[in-house]
Amino acid sequence: MKDIVSEIDDYLRILFPVHRSITGEGNRETLRILQELIPIRMIEYPSGQQVFDWTIPQEWIIRDAWIKGSNDKKIVNYRNSNLHVVSYSRPIHKKISQKELFTHLHFLEDLPEAIPYRTSYYKENWGFCVSYNDFQRYFSNEDNFEVYIDSEFKNGSLSVGELLIKGESAKEYLISTYLCHPSMANDNLSGVILTAMLARELMHRKLNYSYRFVFLPETIGAIAYCANNQEAMKKIDAGFVITNVGGPGKHGYKQSWHANHPINQIIESTFRENEIDFITYSFNIHGSDERQYSSGGFRINAASITKDKYYEYDYYHTSLDNLDFVKPEYINESLQIYIEAIEKLDKNIIYENIFPNCEVMLSKHGLYPQTGGGLLPDDSTLNELDLTLWLLFYCDGQISLFEIAEKLGIDIHILYTTAEKLFQKNLLKRCDF
Numbered sequence: 001m002k003d004i005v006s007e008i009d010d011y012l013r014i015l016f017p018v019h020r021s022i023t024g025e026g027n028r029e030t031l032r033i034l035q036e037l038i039p040i041r042m043i044e045y046p047s048g049q050q051v052f053d054w055t056i057p058q059e060w061i062i063r064d065a066w067i068k069g070s071n072d073k074k075i076v077n078y079r080n081s082n083l084h085v086v087s088y089s090r091p092i093h094k095k096i097s098q099k100e101l102f103t104h105l106h107f108l109e110d111l112p113e114a115i116p117y118r119t120s121y122y123k124e125n126w127g128f129c130v131s132y133n134d135f136q137r138y139f140s141n142e143d144n145f146e147v148y149i150d151s152e153f154k155n156g157s158l159s160v161g162e163l164l165i166k167g168e169s170a171k172e173y174l175i176s177t178y179l180c181h182p183s184m185a186n187d188n189l190s191g192v193i194l195t196a197m198l199a200r201e202l203m204h205r206k207l208n209y210s211y212r213f214v215f216l217p218e219t220i221g222a223i224a225y226c227a228n229n230q231e232a233m234k235k236i237d238a239g240f241v242i243t244n245v246g247g248p249g250k251h252g253y254k255q256s257w258h259a260n261h262p263i264n265q266i267i268e269s270t271f272r273e274n275e276i277d278f279i280t281y282s283f284n285i286h287g288s289d290e291r292q293y294s295s296g297g298f299r300i301n302a303a304s305i306t307k308d309k310y311y312e313y314d315y316y317h318t319s320l321d322n323l324d325f326v327k328p329e330y331i332n333e334s335l336q337i338y339i340e341a342i343e344k345l346d347k348n349i350i351y352e353n354i355f356p357n358c359e360v361m362l363s364k365h366g367l368y369p370q371t372g373g374g375l376l377p378d379d380s381t382l383n384e385l386d387l388t389l390w391l392l393f394y395c396d397g398q399i400s401l402f403e404i405a406e407k408l409g410i411d412i413h414i415l416y417t418t419a420e421k422l423f424q425k426n427l428l429k430r431c432d433f
């Protein structure tokens, strides 16, 4: 069997060139390729469908685009990079002056080798993106150009991939990633591949909770999915938006909107256990699809574990966010952090002591050492009896197991084993499960 790093590498190479946008064949092709890994169900929301305050746009088809200089030579060619054409550009074919062309040309003086990524989803427009080096080489001394964009808008649909992984409880966590960006590796092909690998891993495990995986275009896809799955989405308490997980820079995480939610503490404890230095980004109204999931109607605590977070690295939204920048090893590092965090989240059950009135008689339930008097309270380590007593003390149907583990300074996995023993003996019940 192939090791996971080379598998990630394969999928980076296969999926990187696919031209994705908020709609279109590139997104469907991406989902079909991911179906090799996991049984994603493809959902299509038709153009024109009203989703809350938004309308699903028409599908955008792009076949070709170029700019020719005066000697009839192509100086920009979409075939070389799908970032050259502004996403959702309308069709155009005409001779054009330098002055007019420059209002439709995007480049970055500060990053002269990079082609920027630009979109115009909701305003009819057209445009090209070039590197500043190419701009200087081909555009600054010419007056007349020919521009050609062979694009089309049609009534089609917006494609979403969904996978529900059932655990013992029907209570779900949301795991969402966005696939609308064309050829950029960290933002967000890294997140798409990690999410698929994570789903495959969880499918082979016995889980307490259920997990709702979605692959969708950012913003409009998340809005469309929320609008079409209101009942299920409104029941979800927490989850992850997986994005920007494969850069060479530092690990970090964006907190969910409620900073005290256990999901944030679980992520931090996972970093600490792995001795990983990390950056904490507090919740901000700018960002990714947590903007939709955490809105007033849903209030899902969605956090993101990152490695070179969007906005934070120089190559963000440019052609230099490519396969030289992103490495499969980095994505795998982030994947392992996600897996460990979810292992904790999956055990973060809220229990309630069925016998809260004074202490339970432990010996009656086979939970007390046979001979009394020999046990001395010992603060340095917590033995099984201590954990039993603490659990019966704390579990009131409000506090979660992870929060108790933090109070006791003990690994949640150890505490969970004792809690489940008390659950089996009908001393604790699981709440909201």
Ligand code: ZN
Binding pocket: 181, 187, 310, 317
């Ligand atoms: Zn982005």
